[in-house]
Amino acid sequence: MALDNHLLRDLPPAEKKLWDEKVKQIASQHSLRQVFHIEAPIGFLGDPNGFSFFQGSWYLFHQWIPRKTQNKMVYWRGLRSKDLVHWESLPATIDPDTKYDSHGAYSGSAWVNQGQLEIFYTGNVRNQENEREAYQMRATLAGKVIKKAAVPAIMQPPAGYTMNFRDPKVWQQAGKTYAIIGTQTKSGAGRAIIYEASTDLKAWHLKEVLQPFDHDIGYMWECPNFFELDGSQVLIFCPQGADSKDLEYKTLFPNAFVIGPKWSGDGSEWKLKQPKLALVDEGFECYASQIVQAEGRTIIVSWMGPSKTPLPTDKLGWSNCLSLPRELSIKDGELYQKPVRELTSLFGAAHVIDIEHSPSFKATTASHFQVTFKGTGQVQWNVRAQANNPGLVIKVDLRKHALEVDRQAVFPPVEGAKTERDTQRKLQYSSDDKALELEVWLDHTSFEIFVNQGRSVLSGRLFTTETAQSCNFKINGNVTVTGEWHEIVK
Ligand code: FRU
Secondary structure (H helix, E strand, O other): OOOOOOOHHHOOHHHHHHHHHHHHHHHOOOOOOOOOOOOOOOEEEEEEEEEEEEOOEEEEEEEEEOOOOOOOOOEEEEEEEOOOOOOEEEEEEEOOOOOOOOOOEEEEEEEEEOOEEEEEEEEEEEOOOOOEEEEEEEEEEEOOEEEEOOOOOEOOOOOOEEEEEEEEEEEEEOOEEEEEEEEEEOOOOEEEEEEEEOOOOOOEEEEEEEOOOOOOOOOEEEEEEEEEEOOEEEEEEEEEOOOOOOOOOOOOOOOEEEEEEOOOOOOOOOOOOOOOOEEOOOOOOOEEEEEEEEOOEEEEEEEEOOOOOOOHHHHHOEEOEEOOOEEEEEEOOEEEEEEOHHHHHHEEEEEEOOOOOOOEEEOOOOEEEEEEEEEOOEEEEEEEEEOOEOOEEEEEEOOOOEEEEEOHHHOOOOOOOOOOOOOEEEEEOOOOOOOEEEEEEEEOOEEEEEEOOOOEEEEEEOOOOOOOOEEEEEEEOOEEEEEEEEEEOO
8 A cells, every 4th residue: 555755754845844843832841741751742652662771871762653643654763861761862763664664663672782773673564455464674773873674584474373463572692682572373362472583683583482371361462571580581461352360451451461480492381380460550551561671670661551532632732651661670479660760860859748747738740759658547648639629549448458549530531532431440469568658650641659669550641730739648547657759850
């Protein structure tokens, strides 16, 4: 299918001028703009891609549809940072401009090879019959430009798999280079396939099909990551259509993980005896996570994206954001996520939380809270509240080890929404935990709640006014509350 003049760079000069003006206008300050989360200046932001560490900087790309209203051509937009906090936008994008990616430069990853940033992504194509074709494409970042290899590294999925074959995530292990790719069997079951690359990276051979469960989970696996962490192996993936018997989730598609024994690459099957499939994030919007392993750290970023309802910024010209980068670790067989330590550089003035004397106070719109609850009673904690609006409501029952988050009042009903608003989550934290520690990061339109040192995370979007800044604690029964909060300034 030919697409006329669909690339941004092919816009005629007059249109290009208008476009640049529009970008400037949309990217300019608006109360619904995030302060410290990555957003696109304009258009639709999708999955994190190409998360890597190269020549002393972190690189992070994302799926991007600049002209959402005109077509669905996906680009990669890139950012670079020295500290995982302040990001500059890269001039280089991956444009859907060849016959192997004409209908979207879909998700993929990046890694460093012989002093170059190597990129591996999926070229999405719709052929004459409008059928999908999927090519795994190599590219390199050379100076300010991204150069694509002339031919795909993998031309098609292996026999027995459909063209739902995408999102290569590359890693290096024991001197070898592997890629894991999400796919679907012809009988409609999700799988991930591991390929091994030749030393010149030109030929990629099928090594292993990953199906660590004793039955099929979902009809298609998107965005797999497969990596060693603290002596175990983790598979993070998005099993579309997973059954609620295997995994409970309220989002459209789940973003899940399992932990197993180290994968050796020696050909022995990676099977899990008692797989514990769990959600990466227990909250509302989180999908297509991607990790990077560098500098002795494993860091994850997710797409705070797929929403069942249109969001207020869609109409203003941009949608979605990425989660904060979070450092991963495994302790006692459990996966922990902590916001990267560099984020504390955003801290402005610190304030002690003293609920005996001031159970209600005003915080800044973007703020950070570190609060510990002890006792056996209940707490209702409202953040981003204002007159006649309770804001985001966090409820704690210390005896029941239960946490509830309700965003009903800050997730306005949106016109034209086909489905119900998704506004509540409940979480049971471990009864071994003697206290409940919550670390909460609030940005203009999002919250991320880290429970007990990052043992669980619950995050989502919220939409209210910039002046909704009240923070109130209501206690019932025996509870002590200690902690502090920081203003966030950037
Ligand atoms: C996941 C996903 C990927 C695909 C990309 C396209 O959100 O569907 O599987 O590569 O988005 O934008």
